[in-house]
Amino acid sequence: MTVATGKTLIGLHALSKSYGSHIVLNEIDLEVSAGEVLAIIGPSGSGKSTLLRCINYLEPPSGGTITIGPTTINAAQPVSRVELSSLRRRVGMVFQSFNLFPHMSVLRNVSLAQERVLGRSRAEADERSMQLLSRVGLSDKAAQFPGRCSGGQQQRIAIARALALDPEVMLFDEPTSALDPELGLEVLAVMRELAESGMTMIVVTHEMGFAENVSDTVMIMADGRIVEKGPSAEVMRNPQHERTRRFLRAVHDR
Numbered sequence: 439m440t441v442a443t444g445k446t447l448i449g450l451h452a453l454s455k456s457y458g459s460h461i462v463l464n465e466i467d468l469e470v471s472a473g474e475v476l477a478i479i480g481p482s483g484s485g486k487s488t489l490l491r492c493i494n495y496l497e498p499p500s501g502g503t504i505t506i507g508p509t510t511i512n513a514a515q516p517v518s519r520v521e522l523s524s525l526r527r528r529v530g531m532v533f534q535s536f537n538l539f540p541h542m543s544v545l546r547n548v549s550l551a552q553e554r555v556l557g558r559s560r561a562e563a564d565e566r567s568m569q570l571l572s573r574v575g576l577s578d579k580a581a582q583f584p585g586r587c588s589g590g591q592q593q594r595i596a597i598a599r600a601l602a603l604d605p606e607v608m609l610f611d612e613p614t615s616a617l618d619p620e621l622g623l624e625v626l627a628v629m630r631e632l633a634e635s636g637m638t639m640i641v642v643t644h645e646m647g648f649a650e651n652v653s654d655t656v657m658i659m660a661d662g663r664i665v666e667k668g669p670s671a672e673v674m675r676n677p678q679h680e681r682t683r684r685f686l687r688a689v690h691d692r
């Protein structure tokens with residue numbers, strides 16, 4: 439259990455996304471409190487990644503609104519570059535593939551956006567980067583290139599890079615799916631620490647242990663809709679909907 443304050447930080451209202459006639463997100467309503475950790479689980483193709491990508495406008499939604507703190511973006515209206523960069527700055531994202539710059543040192547990977555986006559000096563950015571690398575247990579890798587690091591280390595660097603812009607919320611899209619289980623555990627430990635520090639997190643995951651033991655809230659998606667959402671222990675141990683029960687049984691039998 440983490441430190442959710444009860445104050446809504448993120449609100450989605452009737453958020454929809456279609457590709458042609460294929461409705462991938464069907465009028466999603468969702469509220470996430472400051473400090474809450476929400477795990478999104480569900481079958482393949484149910485719209486989990488699309489939902490995350492719509493929240494930070496990597497995919498423009500087809501309809502609905504996204505509110506983050508005091509700012510509301512309406513999908514029906516054009517979004518300016520200023521609004522988009524403000525949104526992306528406030529919403530950090532970590533992907534399944536780490537997307538680090540291979541030709542830059544680990545330190546530079548973490549510090550570059552701080553200079554470009556936040557206008558920090560190189561010295562300030564490097565100092566902050568070293569703090570964050572230490573937080574993810576990688577201060578000794580600062581001078582290396584990412585290619586010399588393991589997958590788990592690269593994902594922890596990607597987390598440090600996202601944190602470097604001081605986001606209000608962190609989105610994780612299956613951050614351990616590309617990793618061997620042991621390396622995944624390193625990443626999950628960093629995510630647990632982040633959750634306990636009070637970061638607001640939305641995590642698409644196949645890690646049922648994370649959903650049950652770290653997240654405050656679990657949400658099950660199927661066919662672009664929210665099937666069930668509630669306190670994680672309740673949803674994972676006593677699901678109310680047949681669709682959730684079927685999904686959890688299938689995961690369990692895998």
Ligand SMILES: Nc1ncnc2c1ncn2[C@@H]1O[C@H](COP(=O)(O)OP(=O)(O)OP(=O)(O)O)[C@@H](O)[C@H]1O
Pocket residue numbers: 457462480481482483484485486487488489
């Ligand atoms: N760019 C795109 N163009 C067309 N269809 C897309 C696009 N992106 C996603 N889709 C479709 O949207 C649906 C939802 O995909 P999404 O990746 O959000 O599901 P998911 O629940 O995250 O699945 P998984 O667990 O397999 O990652 C799928 O049917 C997918 O084929």
